[in-house]
Amino acid sequence: MRIDAVEFFYLAMPEITLEADGSQDALLVRVTADNGVQGWGECEASPLTSIAAFITPRSHGVCQPVAASVLGERIDGPADIARIAAGVSRRSMDLLQAAHTFSGIEMALWDLLGQARSVPVWSxxxxxxxxxxxxxxxxxxxxxxxxxxxxxxxxxxxxxxxxxxxxxxxxxxxxxxxxxxxxxxxxxxxxxxxxxxxxxxxxxxxxxxxxxxxxxxxxxxxxxxxxxxxxxxxxxxxxxxxxxxxxxxxxxxxxxxxxxxxxxxxxxxxxxxxxxxxxxxxxxxxxxxxxxxxxxxxxxxxxxxxxxxxxxxxxxxxxxxxxxxxxxxxxxxxxxxxxITANHLLPDRNGQIHIPDAPGLGMTVELDAVAPYLRAVDIEIDGVSVYSSPEVPIVSVAK
Amino acid sequence: MRIDAVEFFYLAMPEITLEADGSQDALLVRVTADNGVQGWGECEASPLTSIAAFITPRSHGVCQPVAASVLGERIDGPADIARIAAGVSRRSMDLLQAAHTFSGIEMALWDLLGQARSVPVWSxxxxxxxxxxxxxxxxxxxxxxxxxxxxxxxxxxxxxxxxxxxxxxxxxxxxxxxxxxxxxxxxxxxxxxxxxxxxxxxxxxxxxxxxxxxxxxxxxxxxxxxxxxxxxxxxxxxxxxxxxxxxxxxxxxxxxxxxxxxxxxxxxxxxxxxxxxxxxxxxxxxxxxxxxxxxxxxxxxxxxxxxxxxxxxxxxxxxxxxxxxxxxxxxxxxxxxxxITANHLLPDRNGQIHIPDAPGLGMTVELDAVAPYLRAVDIEIDGVSVYSSPEVPIVSVAK
CATH class of the missing domain: 3.20.20.120 (Enolase-like C-terminal domain)
Incomplete structure (x- = not known):
């Protein structure tokens, strides 16, 4: 497989308080391979900054946007994920936010690989x-x-x-x-x-x-x-x-x-x-x-x-x-x-949670369920668009 | 004094190569106090990402944009700079890029303080x-x-x-x-x-x-x-x-x-x-x-x-x-x-350079000299502008 697309979905509560509650916004990442297989991941905090690190114009050879090390890369096994990660670490060495941006992408790559092979990520x-x-x-x-x-x-x-x-x-x-x-x-x-x-x-x-x-x-x-x-x-x-x-x-x-x-x-x-x-x-x-x-x-x-x-x-x-x-x-x-997910990891009667025995991360992301929280980001440089949030088709909530 | 404005000027060469040459772009920062005194600083690499970290919507109490800890703050002495820095470290704890963004601002605060007191920063x-x-x-x-x-x-x-x-x-x-x-x-x-x-x-x-x-x-x-x-x-x-x-x-x-x-x-x-x-x-x-x-x-x-x-x-x-x-x-x-600067720190006949004995950082930034390199950034969220590069009046080059 080859990485065809990396899409970011920035979600936020209508009001973000000053509490140290990290669940008030989210940056979901969807990676799509050339055969249509997809994987999902999530970056931790400051969605706009992490999006910027993906698409920013390069500053020099080791301060390239994260995208430069991801798009078009082969993804056939865990070794490819490590190779892509090493590429990010090298080419985005001087871009501090790169680690946070890539974290969500990396998760999505494992999910994608698990989906493609029908095995859980832990396997x-x-x-x-x-x-x-x-x-x-x-x-x-x-x-x-x-x-x-x-x-x-x-x-x-x-x-x-x-x-x-x-x-x-x-x-x-x-x-x-x-x-x-x-x-x-x-x-x-x-x-x-x-x-x-x-x-x-x-x-x-x-x-x-x-x-x-x-x-x-x-x-x-x-x-x-x-x-x-x-x-x-x-x-x-x-x-x-x-x-x-x-x-x-x-x-x-x-x-x-x-x-x-x-x-x-x-x-x-x-x-x-x-x-x-x-x-x-x-x-x-x-x-x-x-x-x-x-x-x-x-x-x-x-x-x-x-x-x-x-x-x-x-x-x-x-x-x-x-x-x-x-x-x-x-x-x-x-x-x-x-x-964000249709399924949840709920404690059983003994207060224990169980890691999904299902392909990839085992979670079903429901974009239409979070559509009301989506925030659209548009970034232009010299009047030319360098980033625009993906369109999410509005699905009737009463399904 | 009170910090009235923080402005970013993103400059880039027409073509950015993959050489490890960090001088191909720059993010200048100009800080203006309420009495009109100004200071200049420079963030290292990835201008768009660093701008985003300044204005990004907050994610939660300790993932606030850098702006939240800077704008409106008092700046009367070195202790204020340390206090503002501690505020950024706390309120932007989970925003990785914050350190790079604030670095340029911090320099500008020292420059500003030096200009206000007519003493070099080293003093x-x-x-x-x-x-x-x-x-x-x-x-x-x-x-x-x-x-x-x-x-x-x-x-x-x-x-x-x-x-x-x-x-x-x-x-x-x-x-x-x-x-x-x-x-x-x-x-x-x-x-x-x-x-x-x-x-x-x-x-x-x-x-x-x-x-x-x-x-x-x-x-x-x-x-x-x-x-x-x-x-x-x-x-x-x-x-x-x-x-x-x-x-x-x-x-x-x-x-x-x-x-x-x-x-x-x-x-x-x-x-x-x-x-x-x-x-x-x-x-x-x-x-x-x-x-x-x-x-x-x-x-x-x-x-x-x-x-x-x-x-x-x-x-x-x-x-x-x-x-x-x-x-x-x-x-x-x-x-x-x-x-970027009208003056330069040139080696003397003994191959030595001398740190300016002049107010602040001792450097004169010439915005009009770099006007051809300015890149205009516009960021919108849900169709509302959250960032727009400052207008730079075009000054005739033949002055």
């Missing part, structure tokens, strides 16, 4: 079987401890056996107010549920601020403290890790290539490495990180806060790793994110 | 005096050793006391062909001139390929081998550094924040850290790296392949460091890059 990755994952409900702290208590109680009532909380001012005010939030969360979920905390880089590289929260985190039985620092502040990560007691330090979502994730393991000493398949360059690099982590006793976890298309893509890299059980699961996604 | 950075730098002519290898010999001989004839060569297939064919190129370069420059080599990440993370070239590099008296590997392949860097003999390993141009540059020093063991002020977030972060490097016996070097506006900005961070003497100097920039 193409070399896994012979998959293991159920324990999803954690990924949520924002409430504005008050009471709200946090209600939110977490609700998550447990919905069957979640693990809960992650973050943002909404955590880490910004005082150790005491953070302890109140942590205690409320533990109260809400009860003794048995896994509790995880996301600091969202709030302490920059201030190890003292993070360390001051360790007693309260231990008291609440928190399993991991995520992203206490800037993504690449490895020294701060390793300093905190040396004094974080029973609380594991987690991070990695900021990695936009394999090296960065490996470095966080090697030099940051994290116990959990969290990879966003929509940022690191797609499924191939994420699988490489999973292998690297597994060999070093570090737990691989996906980072996903958008649709179930992105969720399926983010589970494939560690689908076959039985010991790496916990997975991020957007517990309160926007209506838009929910509607 | 605002805390340096009491500046030291001349020894520019190296940054060039691409010739297609043949003979062409390389002629090019390097010409550079010495033009007064350069140091020459850097790279790209054009170096590292891709064989150790023997690379040795021929290196010998030709040494022959062209004679025994006294400093010779530097840029591998442009050609070996990925293959330490063996790089190490195989060390004897030929030593034989040719090469001072540094730059970017043998991917920007963040620290393990490969440190492995090579342990066996590179008299050849110092250099790198750092890919760093898009301070942490990445520090990590390359701490974990990659480079002897030279090369910072592109147009990528790392501007002059402030570059100065922080210079301080960090100086304290650890690592030599700070600028990475610059564009205009003399970018060159001045890239020299400010280590202007006051007498021991950090060598500096990158685009030896064969495009006509466009040359025309």
């Amino acid at each position: 193409l990755l070399g896994y012979e079987r998959v293991h159920a994952k324990t999803p954690y409900a990924s949520m924002l702290f409430g504005d008050t401890p009471q709200q946090t208590l209600e939110r977490t109680r609700d998550a447990v009532a919905r069957g979640f056996r693990a809960v992650k909380l973050g943002w909404a001012g955590f880490g910004e005010v005082s150790v005491e107010s953070d302890r109140d939030q942590l205690q409320a969360a533990r109260e809400g979920i009860g003794a048995e549920t896994v509790l995880l905390i996301d600091a969202g880089q709030i302490w920059g590289e201030d190890v003292g601020q993070a360390a001051a929260r360790i007693p309260a985190l231990e008291e609440a039985g928190v399993v991991w403290l995520e992203e206490p620092f800037h993504a690449e502040a490895y020294s701060a990560y390793s300093s905190l890790g040396a004094r974080s007691g029973s609380v594991g330090v987690a991070g990695g979502e900021g990695a936009h290539n394999v090296h960065m994730a490996r470095n966080l393991i090697d030099h940051g000493g994290v116990r959990f490495v969290q990879i966003d398949t929509g940022r690191i360059g797609g499924i191939g690099p994420a699988k490489a990180v999973a292998d690297y982590a597994a060999a070093r006793g570090v737990t691989f976890v996906n980072h996903t806060f958008t649709s179930h298309l992105a969720l399926s893509a983010s589970l494939q890299p560690f689908a076959g790793l039985a010991e790496h059980r916990i997975c991020e699961y957007p517990a309160g996604p926007s209506e838009l994110a929910t509607r | 605002l950075l805390g340096y009491e005096r500046v030291h001349a730098k020894t520019p190296y002519a940054s060039m691409l290898f010739g297609d043949t050793p003979q062409q390389t010999l002629e090019r390097t001989r010409d550079a010495v004839a033009r007064g350069f006391r140091a020459v850097k060569l790279g790209w054009a297939g170096f590292g891709e064919v064989s150790v023997e062909s690379d040795r021929d190129q290196l010998q030709a370069a040494r022959e062209g420059i004679g025994a006294e001139t400093v010779l530097l080599i840029d591998a442009g990440q050609i070996w990925g993370e293959d330490v063996g390929q790089a190490a195989a070239r060390i004897p030929a590099l030593e034989e040719a008296g090469v001072v540094w081998l730059e970017e043998p590997f991917h920007a963040e392949a620290y393990s490969a860097y440190s492995s090579l550094g342990a066996r590179s003999g008299s050849v110092g390993v250099a790198g750092g141009e890919g760093a898009h924040n301070v942490h990445m540059a520090r990590n390359l020093i701490d974990h990659g063991g480079v002897r030279f850290v090369q910072i592109d002020t147009g990528r790392i977030g501007g002059i402030g972060p570059a100065k922080a790296v210079a301080d960090y490097a100086a304290a650890r016996g690592v030599t700070f070097v600028n990475h610059t392949f564009t205009s003399h506006l970018a060159l001045s900005a890239s020299l400010q961070p280590f202007a006051g460091l007498a021991e950090h003497r060598i500096c990158e100097y685009p030896a064969g920039p495009s006509e466009l890059a040359t025309r």
Whole structure:
């Protein structure tokens, strides 16, 4: 097969709030091969910027648009995906956004290959079987401890056996107010549920601020403290890790290539490495990180806060790793994110989710269901169109 | 003062080749304060993508456009620049391209502050005096050793006391062909001139390929081998550094924040850290790296392949460091890059260049001189304009 077309579909909620809720917009990618087989992927965040990186005029030989390394390329097997990725890495070396743009395309290439061969992506990755994952409900702290208590109680009532909380001012005010939030969360979920905390880089590289929260985190039985620092502040990560007691330090979502994730393991000493398949360059690099982590006793976890298309893509890299059980699961996604796929990865009665045993990523994208959220982008340079969003035929909703 | 406007000027040569020549296009940034004072900066590469990152609709609270953290902000001193930078780092955390976009803006803020106070940027950075730098002519290898010999001989004839060569297939064919190129370069420059080599990440993370070239590099008296590997392949860097003999390993141009540059020093063991002020977030972060490097016996070097506006900005961070003497100097920039500024930092009779002792960056940008190279960008979302390039009044060239 040869790559004939790469189309972007930019979707957004009518109003985008300032909450750290990554499901408020989406950039879907559809790749079509010359025999008509298609695959779907999703880029993480800032759709307009990622579209620009695909079609931007080149600046020089190693600052070419992502399109230059993708369109027209052969795609007959996993080795082709790696070859195309290496081409992007080389020809778009100086184009920072390229990694985010290509991530969605790379997912779509795996999906396409899986569709063409009628096998799941995890099988193409070399896994012979998959293991159920324990999803954690990924949520924002409430504005008050009471709200946090209600939110977490609700998550447990919905069957979640693990809960992650973050943002909404955590880490910004005082150790005491953070302890109140942590205690409320533990109260809400009860003794048995896994509790995880996301600091969202709030302490920059201030190890003292993070360390001051360790007693309260231990008291609440928190399993991991995520992203206490800037993504690449490895020294701060390793300093905190040396004094974080029973609380594991987690991070990695900021990695936009394999090296960065490996470095966080090697030099940051994290116990959990969290990879966003929509940022690191797609499924191939994420699988490489999973292998690297597994060999070093570090737990691989996906980072996903958008649709179930992105969720399926983010589970494939560690689908076959039985010991790496916990997975991020957007517990309160926007209506838009929910509607992107016709099928969803829902927790079973034991609170487990199952990676699809179906061709490709196993997800059915419904463009007509999200048509109301589509945003049309037009870019002109010197009055000449260089990009125009694909037309989506309006299908009657009452079908 | 308050930031009233940020304007982008996208310039490009009529034809952009696939050479690794970064001077073929440019994205100038003009920042205007509410009292009319202006400053100029320059973003490194992919103008359209960097413009998009400034104006893109937000995705969520920590994926906001760069504009959200800049427009309307107070700018009364260096602390304000750091505060604005921290705001971008926070609010555009998930927008990868933000660092490149903000780099040009940050430079312009320093220039603006220098203009307002009638002092050079290096003085605002805390340096009491500046030291001349020894520019190296940054060039691409010739297609043949003979062409390389002629090019390097010409550079010495033009007064350069140091020459850097790279790209054009170096590292891709064989150790023997690379040795021929290196010998030709040494022959062209004679025994006294400093010779530097840029591998442009050609070996990925293959330490063996790089190490195989060390004897030929030593034989040719090469001072540094730059970017043998991917920007963040620290393990490969440190492995090579342990066996590179008299050849110092250099790198750092890919760093898009301070942490990445520090990590390359701490974990990659480079002897030279090369910072592109147009990528790392501007002059402030570059100065922080210079301080960090100086304290650890690592030599700070600028990475610059564009205009003399970018060159001045890239020299400010280590202007006051007498021991950090060598500096990158685009030896064969495009006509466009040359025309951006009315004044230029030309080597004196001793082959030294002098950092301007003038307000701000000390460079005069001539928009009308580059008017023929201006490219007009228009971006619409759902038929509504979200970006339109600023109008530039056409000034008669015969003035």
